[in-house]
Structures are given as structure tokens and as C-alpha cells.
Amino acid sequence: MATISEFKQLFDKFLRENKCPTGEIVKKKYYFPVDQLKTIYTSMLTTTNIQWSQFQQMLINYVENLDFCYYSWECFSLIVQHLNTDKTNVYMFTNLLGFIKIPTEKNEDDKLLFKNNKRPQFKYNSEQLKSWVTVVWDDMKPFMLSNIKIRRDMLTLLIEKIQMHLNNPLVTADFLMDSLDTPGPIAILGLQGIFILVKDYNLECPNIYGKLYNFFTTDMFNYRYKTRLFYLADIFLRSTHLPELLVAAFVKRMARLSLVAPPTDIQIMAAFIGNLLIRHPPLKVLIQSDSIVSSDPYIFEEKDPLKSNALNSSLWELVSLKQHILPKVGKSVNFLFKKLPQVEWDMSELLDDSYESMIDEEYKTDFQKVSLTYEKPVSFSVPLSNHMDDLWTLDD
Template sequence: MAPSKKRSVSSAQTTEPSSKTAKMDLNSKVDEILRSKKHANDVFDLLQVLQSEKEKSVLGAVGACCRLFCELLEHKELYLGSLPAEDDALRGYFSAEDKYCIFMRHRYNSCVEILLEHLSHEQHEVKESALVCLMKFAEAEGQNPLEDLDWTEHYSFPRELILAVVDRLLSRTVDNSLLISRLQEFLEKDDVRYYVMSSIRENVGQVMDKSKGAVMPVYQSNVFTLMSSISVPAKESELTNFMVKQEAKHQDWKAAKLLEHKRVFERMWLGFLKYKLPSNMYKKVLVILHDSILPHMSKPTLMIDFLTAAYGVGGAISLLALNGLFVLIHQHNLDYPDFYRKLYNLLEPSVFHVKYRARFFHLANLFLSSSCCHRWSTIIPACLSVCGVSHLPVYLVAAFAKRLARQALTAPPTALLIVLPFIYNLIRRHPSCRVLIHRPSKGDELLEDPYLMDEEDPAQCCALESSLWEIKTLQKHHHPDVAKAAMLINSPLSEQEDDISEVLEITAYELMESDLKQSQTKNVPLEFESATHFLKGTVLGQHFCLE
């Protein structure tokens, strides 16, 4: 006999359960429902507590509902196929068993709707518990599908449930980064990861198109947090961890193929990046793009437009775009005729102060190294002159050395300890640039520097007609380490290049600590005439003295 429809619970119901209901043993209720169909209506009590305003009551109900419906799915006691309306089921020609399954399937759907709403609950524990329960439902549905799916396309995976979960996680108003981190353990499943990526792509397209591509900081932050936690296996043989068990007859399942994973990963990121991003999001993407995005794409060259646009923005964003461009140029034969011109123009005073300074000089060192010139020479204009073993034109190397030397006049000591060895290495690699050090002059005549600092084209800046007098000036620098480094230009440079990796990360704090340690071993004179008054003639001098 089918259960009577004496009570109904919808996802919108907010009736607070009675004290008797709140204190009932939920696990006993579950046992009774599973033991006998005559207790089927007790499921309404579980759903009612699930909508309680008390956190502990909700947590208990989530666990009880999770156990109940997972067992019902396992025992195939939920109606399979297209679900008829409850009123039609009661009036229709269904057996008592089918009526029971239809009744429980409707209660299961109500439970899922309530849990999806709880993903926006004020209490994190409730949100986390609801997420875990929904993912267990997804696993149970995967093993015991409720719908007849396209087996070739989706196998028996509960795609619609995952799509609904992703939609709630990608909130438009609430930062869900903590809740998204809880999803990590489920993303280890290869099929879950595949359908999460597919759901993100679909969700982003719908939401951003509806908003006409406007910047949505909270939503885009949630999307980035979820996407940046996803990585694709390197080999197809690593695709072995599935939530839904595979069968030999379903070898064409897309979620079981590495190429399909790469494709959906690629479409997910391209779909996200085609819309306008907040500036801080732009930087976050560029920071991880070279090692967390490009290696997992089936066609990394599709990122060319995004990276070249970022490289042309200027400032820190251009610095961060260098890593991605390096990968595309070095590994995927990207042709970029204006690359070195834009790199040259990135050498502004701000480059010595940004937190990406070490990354920039590391990459600039690679781009200007002779060991890579067989590749770099294909992305710059025809060389005017070739320096030794390098294929870089001498004017280009001289322009970089001269611009760095000019910027060094106002750079902090920590930057100078990078810049000076960097310039020396350029001269070592390209002997034709030694003319910048040994340029003859007529006696003590003061010559006007022909170098054009404001010229954006390194071929037209006249660096080769100039000299590195700035380094001579730095020999009088107030910091002894800088002055010592600048003095090296007075003698012939050794053939061995300096290892700048040791100083790339140096900070002002570390430099001061080093100075203090040295000062402890010797007396440092501070004043050659002893002071007898403290700020004589000022208010402080009237109240303080040095006696």
C-alpha cells in the first residue's frame, strides 16, 4: 500500500519543528523507514528538521538524510526514469511498489533542493555538511542512475546534480573560497573533475552573458578559486580514479580520455578569460598561467591573444605576462616581432620596487642569454650587427645595458646588487658591447651623452654611441656593497658570469642585517666632532642635552 500524502515539505518551507521533533532520535527514524514502508511518512519529519533554524538540528538531519537516501538509491527504491507528478501517480495505474518509489523520489528531490539552499547558509559547518552530502548523493546516483542517460556521452554520471552544486558554489554575492576548498577531495576523482570543469564553463557563459560581460568581482573570484584548484593528469594511464565505475563496453566515455580532459580544461579557461577581469584577478591568472594552465591545455597557443594583450598593458601585468610568453616562444614557436621593444620599455623605475622584481630579472636574463639566441633571433627584426656567438644585435644588448645603468642612478641598493652583475653579464656575453666601457675622449672634455632615454625603440636610442658613465658614478654610492660592485668595471671583467640568482630575492631587511653584523666586529665612526648640544636652538634643545 502506498504511503498517504498527509504532509508535504517544499524547499521553501521554514516552519520551526516542535520541541518533540527536535529531540527525536533521527537515526531511529531512518532505521524505521528502511525497515518498513509503513513508516514512509516519517521522512517528512527528517525534512522538517533539515529546515530548522538550529545549526545542530540541521547537521543531525543532514547526516540522517544522507544515510537514508544513499541506502534507498543502493537498494533501487527510488523511481527510475521520467518522474510523474505525485497526484498523477496516486490516480494512475501504478503498483503499490511504484507508488512508494515515486513518493520517495519526490522526497529525495526535496532533500536535494534544501541541501542546495544550505550551500548558502550563514554557518560554514552547515554549508560544508550539505556539500559533502550532495557529493555522496552524486556518487550513489552514479552507481545507481535515476535517469536514462546518453551512455556514450555521459555514461551514468549525475551531471545535472554536479551542475547544480557548481552553480551554488559560484555565488554572485558571497565569497565561497573556504567551501570550495572542501571540494578538493572530490576533485581527485577523474570523472568528477571532468564534469566540474564542464559545469564551470557552462555556468560562466550563462552568468557573464546575462550580465553582458560586466566585471563581477565576487563571482569571478569564486570561479578563479575553483578553476585554479583543478589540474589535469599528465598521462592517460593516470586516469584511473573514477567515482563511477567503468565497464569495458564504455571505453568511449569522454571522462575517461585525457584529450577530452585537456579540451574541457582549455575551454573552461578560455571561456573565463574572454570576459573583462578585475585588475587583481588579471594578476592572479598571470601568476599561475605558465605552470598551472598552459601545460594542461591541448592547444596552448590559443592563449596568444590573451598574453599579448596583457603584455601590452604595461606595469606589473606586463611583467607577469613574461612567463607565459616565455613558454609560448620557447616551446610553441610563437613569433612576436615587437617582443624586445616592449621588454625594453618595461625597464622603468617601478620595476625595482614591485614584488615580481626577481621573476622579471630572471626571465630578462633568459631572454638576453646567448644560449637561447638561436630561438630569440627569429622574433626580432634583422640584426644590424652580430655580437660574437650571440644572434642578438649589438644595438639591442647595448640599449638594455645603458637603460639599466641609467635607471640604476635612482634605484635602491637591493636592486643595484642585481642590476650591476646583470650589466656585467651582458658585456661578458656580447664582447662588442665593451665599447660602452672603453670609449676614448679628448682629454678632460665633458661630452654630452647622446643616449636618448625617452626613445621607445632600442634601435634609435643611440646607446652604442654612449658609455656606462653611470656605473662610474655609482662608485661613490653611500652603500659600500654597491660601491664595491661598481668598482669592478675599473678592471677587465672575468669570463665567468656572475650568478645573479643569489641576489634576486635579497631584501632591504637582509641587507641591513648583514650591515649590522659587520658593524659589530669593528668600530664605526659616526661623527668626527663630538656633539655638545642636542638640536641647538630648537625646542628639543631646550629640554635635552648630551651631557
């Protein structure tokens, strides 16, 4: 089996032998040894005794070069067609896809691994790059459907770097819609992918708000991408032209969930509710309503937000949280019952909050000193309020 030092030697040889290539091909176009790089990548994927972190450290000096990243994706498009879980490490391949960036365009200050002013210069071809990326995405689908971890990792890559570089990003719509039906973080990643298609590529998704609404359950507090869900919901509900019936359902849903939410999430939901009330002033009636708890008309189990009857309810849940055991949480809820500000709360600061930061803040809080006795001592004798003699008899 190859060792990490042997791979370093392979890369050194790769770099040394191709600095000054000769032959007719060098005169016609920019020279990059794709076949040689593909062989090195293939060897990496078939090695079982080396950790990804070691490969990452070895590649870190190469990924700064535009031509290396550009032609790496050509290598990936060739390798992916022959991926085999029995012979190659597919997890390592997904790590490679995440580590090697997809170049967007060529700038004058970009580094090139094999730059030579006497030879044809490197030319960035966006259409060619898109075709390579599309092949990688299409050929990775069988692995995504059979392995939940690979599916999650590839969905993350799709959102962060791949989707915008596909020949037709809309072809991912069906896959993303299927991901919405998978419980847990995969559904949230699918939701973000759908959001990108709706926003940037005019995808029509009529039931997207219903799907978003049903993400808000007690299970969400255990999601790995919980903050991403809050972030997406804030963007989806940012429009002031949404029906008040729909927005009221989200407000009431979050108020109900806040009863069982962790303290950090209560703060996020309180700010979220406040922002929705600022965007839709008529919904302030939910705070001012005098509805009795036992007659709350809101239907928590209803899947359709428009049928949840939230607009006829009230936010009694938040009233009960005004006296939360943590002062910071109670304060964040109390703000909703005062005159709402004109400017929305900054959600980004709250999304990074954690138990550790909340505890640290409580430690730094100066509390008012409370007297331990209510009678001024006048001597060293037993104080006046000593009731021990009234309750106990001490034998000699």
C-alpha cells in the first residue's frame, strides 16, 4: 500500500516533470498533464491506510492554482464514471469534491501551476467546466440514493458550490423535492436547494410554504442544521405581500413550540415572531387578544397552515414565558408586549448563540445584594428573631 510520503513524491514528480514539457501539443494549447493527475487521484481513492486529513495537508499548496483546480474537475468527471464502492473510497471522493474549488473565472492575479510565457496561455472555459461538473453530479446520484451520508454531503456541496455550475440547475429540482420528504437535516438541505432554484432560476413551487411550515416540529430542536432552517424561514417570510393567514400560522406555530424549546431557541423564535409582527402590523392583534387558553382555536396538528385557524388565536404561550427562569429569555419575550420597534431584530447574532455564551453572560451579570437579616443586630447575643426556643427544648 502507498504511504503519504510516496504520494508526496508522486506530486513532486508530477510538478517537476511538467514544468518544461516538450512536443507538438505544447505549441498548440495550454499544457496540463490531466492523465497524470487523474492517475494520482485514482491511487488516492484506492488507498485505505491514509487519512483524508493527510491528503488535505498535501494538496493545500496546489489548490491555490487556478489551472490545478480547473483540470481537477476534468479528472473528477473521468474518475466518477468508474467509481466502485468495493475498490474506491467514495467518501474520500466527496471530500475531494468539497476541497477542490470550482473556478468562476480567470483573473490576472490568479496563480497557475504550469505558467510559461513562451507557451500558449491558460484559457478558462466556463461551458467546458460546467459539462465536467454536470457529469460528476449525474454520476454521483446512485451513491446518493444508496447512502445517507453521501447524500447529505453531496447536497451540501450542491448548495454551496455545484448548483450554479451545472449546465441546467433546474434538473436538480426533482432530487431536491424528494429530499424534502427525508426526515432530518437532508430535508433542510433540500429546502435550501429549492429556495435557490425559486430565487435565482424562477422555479415554481406552489406548496413550498406548506412544506416549510411542517418543518417546525419538536424534532427540529435536534436537527444538525437547525440554524439553517431559521435562516431560510426568515428569507421565505420576508415578503410583506404574503397572506396574513399564512404568516399568522407561522407566528402561532413558533409560539407553541417555544413552550418546549431550549432557551437559546426561544430567543430566536421570539425575535422571529417580532420581525413577522413588524412586517405585518395587523397581526399584532394576536398579542392583544384576550382568548382563554382552554378555548384556543388553533389546530397544532393541521398540516396546512391556511387551515390551522391561527388568526383567531392568541399568543398566550409567550405570556407564560415572560416569567422564564432565565432573565435573558424572559426579557426577549417581554419586548414583544411593548411598542414594537421600526427596525427588525438582527437574526444573525441570535443564530450563533449557544448555551456556553448564555452561561458566560449570566456569570458576568451583577446581581443586587440582598440582606440576609431584616433586624439590625444590637449585640452578640441571640437575635430577636430566634424562634428555635419556641420550637425545640434543649435538655441539659
